[in-house]
Amino acid sequence: MGLLTRTTETAPCEITISHRFDELSAHCKFLNGAVVHPGDTVEVDGPELMAPYGQVVSDTRTATITRASALERFWTRKTGDFEFMELCEFSFSEEVMS
């Protein structure tokens, strides 16, 4: 990991989508044990996947992980906390409607 340079790697992954009345969820799991660190970017290759209503589908794909540079990782660790409002559950978007 360079101070300013990013590196790219690929990892096999399994994406699972549940589009059911009982459960709406979508998860991506790396199959080679790859671990994502602060500031990294993950992009799953291939076309968009969506389960028909009432079903669960999963697919094995390749994900491209762009590793953050050391500086970027440091910056994300130091500043990420301030995005904490994202974690809070509010019933409305921030858009002003009226």
Added chain:
Amino acid sequence: MNKPQHSAFAATAEEAIAAQEAAERAADLAGGMTSDEATQVAMQNTLLTPRFYTTDFDEMDAIDVTPVRSDWDKLIDQMKSDPNKGHFRKNDDWDADWDNMDPALKREFIDFLISSCTAEFSGCVLYKEMKRRGSNEDITTLFQLMARDEARHAGFINDTLREAGIRVNLGFLTQKKKYTYFRPKFIYYATYLSEKIGYARYITIFRHLEKHPEHRFHPIFQWFREWCNDEFSHGEAFALLLKTDPKLTSGVNRLWIKFFLTAVYSTMWVRDHQRPVFHEALGVEPTWYGQEVFRKTSEISTQVFPFTLDIDHPRWQPGLTRMEAASRQVAAAKARGGLGGLLSRVAGMAKAATAFVSVLTIPSVPNEVPESPRMEPAY
């Protein structure tokens, strides 16, 4: 299809029947088409955009729940028994009437549903990730149970949205996503507050509609009471986590807690006041509602926080009102654009910051935290 990994995927007969029924309902709605065809009918697409986080998983694994073991085990057993398993089913009380809803109300209500669905969904993504990356069994069990509940809530809201002709799009999965970072303690504070405030919001609406059923413009509100008990339990687990280490609620962390409380309360206030049609339809005055939710959340939070915010202080409501006005100014300036827009935006942000500081510096009300934090939903 690969074998599901998640207990929430468990294919019981009951779940299979529910899925089948849901598919049939969707088909009925679309005039006899199969659910697949129904999905193809021009539905309005809405992209869910959850956020992706990472944290210090080693630190989280190091949590030791021994000091709160008996309360912890009781709570986890209760969550495992899944008291709400059968709750999220539609019955004859489900009398949704989207066609006759006022368009302005429909717009705000849909914003309410999509935002709630995104929040449940983001929670599910985060909890599942923590469950997967952690190795401390107490903690991973909790996150697994929470992910189960959030996915169930998201599914229920999704079904409601489908009736309104809105299809959620999970395209984010194949889009580029950047992972940000939260220290574990920030996740505890934010999740604790968000679950407890969520409980207070839902139960306040539910109790209000019990007294004023003529304002219940959609059946989903009737499901809120049991629903918010899930939020309550999740909050209880985080209250116990906060109790495992006294440092989390003392010293400099007191300042963080005050900052969190102020930021969360004021954001809620600002957003609620920007949805007048929704609140009018419910027969709820946003200022009354805000104060009522803050009061309940504050009372609950005495279980673990060493103080509460003074929401009756003379600077409290005027400060929040100024923040809301500033937020409108920023939004209008953004829409206007140009140099004038930019200047007005900067001025609006300065106003918001000043109002926030004015609210943040209100002296807090000290509180003696009890030995055992456990509470039951009582509102």
